[in-house]
Amino acid sequence: MTLTMLHDAGHRQCAFEAQDITAADSIPGAPFDLVYARPLLFHLTERADVLARLWDAVTRGGHLLIKEYDLRGINTAPELDWVQDVMRVINRTFKVAGADVTTGAWLPRLFVQAGVGTPDGTDVAGRIEPLGTGRILIETVLRSLLPTALAHGITTEAEAAAMLPLIDRDATRFPDRPLLWPLMIGAWKRKERGHANPG
Numbered sequence: 001m002t003l004t005m006l007h008d009a010g011h012r013q014c015a016f017e018a019q020d021i022t023a024a025d026s027i028p029g030a031p032f033d034l035v036y037a038r039p040l041l042f043h044l045t046e047r048a049d050v051l052a053r054l055w056d057a058v059t060r061g062g063h064l065l066i067k068e069y070d071l072r073g074i075n076t077a078p079e080l081d082w083v084q085d086v087m088r089v090i091n092r093t094f095k096v097a098g099a100d101v102t103t104g105a106w107l108p109r110l111f112v113q114a115g116v117g118t119p120d121g122t123d124v125a126g127r128i129e130p131l132g133t134g135r136i137l138i139e140t141v142l143r144s145l146l147p148t149a150l151a152h153g154i155t156t157e158a159e160a161a162a163m164l165p166l167i168d169r170d171a172t173r174f175p176d177r178p179l180l181w182p183l184m185i186g187a188w189k190r191k192e193r194g195h196a197n198p199g
Helices: 003-008 047-056 083-096 103-113 131-151 157-173
Strands: 032-037 058-070 121-125 128-130 178-180 183-190
Touching: 032 047, 047 058, 047 103, 058 103, 083 131, 083 157, 103 121, 103 183, 128 131, 131 157, 131 178
Parallel strands: 032 058
Antiparallel strands: 058 183, 121 183, 128 178
16 A cells, blocks of 8 residues: 555555664664554564564554464465475575575564564465466465576576476466465554553
């Protein structure tokens, strides 16, 4: 959603500011009543440190809400013969790039490691879409990762060239076959009013 769309919907208080969340600088405008991120930690290696900074930016009485992916469940029902090969490339490439495809499932532990404490609650949301339209998710992610996958020897030019036609073939043959998207896992915590923001 763009800033214009937010303002048009009546949320005139909203603004976007570029910020290096891994830097030591304080977050501009903090503390906030709500600190919300999705998917952010998935792409970082300093997950607990960044989560601690986000928690520091929550005002007393405010909330931290984090949503992150878990990619392990991506599949078709029934499974098609290319799914495991494609997901192997996607998952291994994210790993060499420093991302963790299981970040969502680790959120409760990350909250504890970051000094936030045990989440007040968690939630898991999924989406099932026909392969005919949902194929865009897999194809877009695979195409974006292929240069890194090839550079690290995770796949070959020949293997990569064969994968996309297989997805195209089955999206045409089985357009209504269910495709399970990545799980989106959320965790949240309210900062007690007596809990002062650290330093």
